[in-house]
Amino acid sequence: MSELKTLYKEGVWVNNPALVQLLGLCPLLAVTSTVTNALGLGLATLLVLIGSNVTVSIVRNWVPKDIRIPVFVMIIAGFVTIVQLLMNAYTFDLYQSLGIFIPLIVTNCAIIGRAEAYASKNPVHLSAFDGLMMGLGFMIVLVVLGAMRELIGQGTLFDGADLLLGPWAQSLRIEVFNFDNQFLLAILPPGAFLGLGLLIAAKNVIDAQIKSKQVAPPEAEKGPRARVTSLT
């Protein structure tokens, strides 16, 4: 039980793939212009992550160490293809609006990172739960960032949710503000970088507040910082 709790904490907060590991930033920055896109890609990544973690964990004792990375990539690519075909079949409009970023899930380092760091060393049920939690952590960040950008950029939330959830979801669209002019920067890539930076800053502030409330444990020794330029 405590292992599951650790995995939950690690995936969603302490070791969040997007906010702490900063992995898989390419889709994170590219598709979060609306909540719908973010949710679509988050779900796709979540499914791939669970599938690949389970499979990698099943085959972990038969894969030779030397060729494990290509094998993991093949497994991930297989799941991405499945998800891509599913989205093509059932959510075609969303499939078109996400475009290249669905096949690009293969190259999302968060997924291969979990395969290598966790699933290849742990039993199936834990790996599956780890995949779920890491995927959930990634998806939450995607959705929050998407909501921020959509809200600031065009003043709406869940615009185009029917692409993902079917026609009934049109009523989900909320118009919070009505702008005459879109705030283009929030929708353009710089908005994604700024938004992610603000989210990371917010997480650090919350962490610092939690830490200051607890009794300070002895400081762990920090690793050496990588300098870009030397002092001399």
Next chain:
Amino acid sequence: MKLTMASSPHNHSHKSLTRLMLSVIAACIPGLIAQVFFFGTGVLIQLVLALVAVSIFEAAIMLIRKRPVWPALSDGSAWLTAVLLALSIPPLAPWWIIVIGCLFSIVIVKQLYGGLGFNLFNPAMAAYVLLLVSFPVQMTAWLPITDLINTPIGFADQLRLIFTDFTASGFSLDQVRAGVDGLTMATPLDTVKTDIAHGLTVTESMQKPIFNEWAGLGWMWVNLGFLAGGLYLLKAKIINWHIPVSFIASLAVCSAIGYIASPGTEPGTLFHLLSGATMMGAFFIATDPVSAATTNKGRLIYGALIGLLIYLIRTFGGFPDAIAFSVLLINIAVPLIDYYTQPRTYGHGAVK
């Protein structure tokens, strides 16, 4: 040669931060007067708006950071940012443009990085770029100079335009911008660029009523105003000569080479120096002591690179003017420039 030896206690230069910042603001006055004269009192309205907005934002963020408000506010750096931003945006832009710009420059670009002295980028220019990228329509709606406007508008109407988008008689900004021939006129840099793209030569383009012999009507005087202010800053030893001189020299050399290579499609040196925000950029923006290079050799390189980029973006880029983009791009290179231009410590060997 007479050598004077200075021993401690050294004389204090009596230049407090507040004094420095207020002097720079004061040096903006000639340029400001020229801008008000040619583009109307809208500039002053924007200035007041900006000053109020930055004061509120700076005070708010200092309260959030649990730091004393008045010392941060009274050092004048936020006010200088406000002045530079207000002088950069079109005088009749809607009020929320400048408020968003002030919010971004103070809260994100300056205070989130740690406040004055820690910002990597020039706050006013970062905000300008944010606005230009986000609201291209409003940010390029420069009025032609007052003499050329079909329906010149007074102070009250300018106030209405900024706050309600319409004058008392119901004209929108686009209608007010229309010139004597009923066509909306762009800035000189924009006009030349568009005309060249349409196959006209520079000489043909400069027949238009917005030009005089050398540069844009009005814009020339605005630039000369900032030049005068800049020379005062140099004389008062508030800025060093390195950045403005290398900035202007680099832009002049590049545009001269361009003019020699292709006189038909290149407006030439004088036009580049007296158009857009060249002089303001050279003396007031690139010289920002926080985000500029700090060694003398580095300053020369820094200024020259900005000049080069301005020429390249103006000539080959998508935007008519390029001060803000160039300054921000070279701001990124400042740590590298500083690292490679450290002066040799006296008595020690050359830097390896």
